[in-house]
Amino acid sequence: MPQSNKKSMTLTTAEENYLKAIYHLSEGGKKGVSTNDVAAEMKTKPASVSDMLRKLGEKEVIEYRKYYGVHITDEGKKLALQTIRKHRLWEVFLVEKLNFAWDEVHEVAEELEHIQSPLLIQRLDAYLNYPKFDPHGDPIPDEFGDVRARPRVALNEMEVDQTGQIVAVKDSSAAFLRHLDKMGAYIGARIKVLDKVEFDGSLEILVDQKKTLFMSKDVAGNILVQQS
Amino acid sequence: MPQSNKKSMTLTTAEENYLKAIYHLSEGGKKGVSTNDVAAEMKTKPASVSDMLRKLGEKEVIEYRKYYGVHITDEGKKLALQTIRKHRLWEVFLVEKLNFAWDEVHEVAEELEHIQSPLLIQRLDAYLNYPKFDPHGDPIPDEFGDVRARPRVALNEMEVDQTGQIVAVKDSSAAFLRHLDKMGAYIGARIKVLDKVEFDGSLEILVDQKKTLFMSKDVAGNILVQQS
DNA sequence: TTTCGAATTTAGTCTTATCTAAAAATAAAT
């Protein structure tokens, strides 16, 4: 007997985490997500995943056909985006108000995102001045799950004299974020491509109309820019 | 085999809640706390409590003698005070930064207090400017569990011309807090007793050197003031 | 189309935290 999701569907913390993982794995590819994929993402065993998929299927936040992986439903997508919204708002709070570094916020936000209080999130959003992007540059969905997805381009694909703002990194590992920091760049920085070296594809970048820096093609390829 | 609490003792969320309840029930009275008391406080059944007491006893955060109730240990008290510290810091945050009302914060703080991150609490404390009292006027323990317990007196017991700061209310029901608010008083307000009416014991109070208000003896008896 | 290997599910166990019902211990009263 499927859960008639009349109004609100309540998920446990574990269910929220699985759904979020499934949502992330679904992004881009239109195809279903396999049990093994989810197990890897969640760092659990496939057997545990099978169990959870059955439960999420009953709650109709995913479509689950045994042996054929899962598709997230519209309802599921909405719930996943709500969790992601909470996660990213908390990240903004931690960085902007509590002076956490980019690479310190994930674990804590992972806990904070499960606090159940619509009012809290509403107020937090207002307090942070309705941010549209988190400290890694990922967009923050609104309360209906809508994302203001702005076009992005990898920095190494930009032409000389083009300008924009760094909004995200592809590989957001702590190591890379620290490297970025050391170079003098950061999420949110306004940049301009001053030169592209033909020899090795490296770039000369002007940051915040002040500092110039050089970066390899590989590093630049890992940086996403919203052009302006 | 008792848990050798060498360094850090980690408690689950449920264990933290039980320990906090036991700590609160222990306050004042030097005597032990009964299984039934804990069950009432936690809104669970005595059978569930027995089980939990055994576990908390093994972790040496309480002293548990079957059929004779529990005493909290020094280690347990320290842990309980850490949870209380987190709870009250979050309450300050909710009221001062997110504009929650006094009577809206408890439930949410009850969830937030279980977030595990010493750094988070450290930063939050600094961000809030190291508050010593929560929005209800209850003291916030420091990171070692020490409480700056300042002497308090009921407002109706103060003499004419004495001054102080409202730091707590005895009955912190939503109704009373709203009544206080409507009168123009609040936790943290600096007050001075202008007059005491002999006829009915009611008081005339100066709030923040601006507003005068009158309150009955009963209302004043419910307000705690730190004299200055 | 049969077989083989990888992926997936099922079955059974464990832990935490709860419950109900029944047993046992304490405390109080005759």
Added chain:
DNA sequence: ATTTATTTTTAGATAAGACTAAATTCGAAA
């Protein structure tokens, strides 16, 4: 000093979420 009433504990169940080991299913290769 017994009996009775209350409190507390034990025993056995349940539900969530995880695991291991065993069984099943799928799909690709021969």
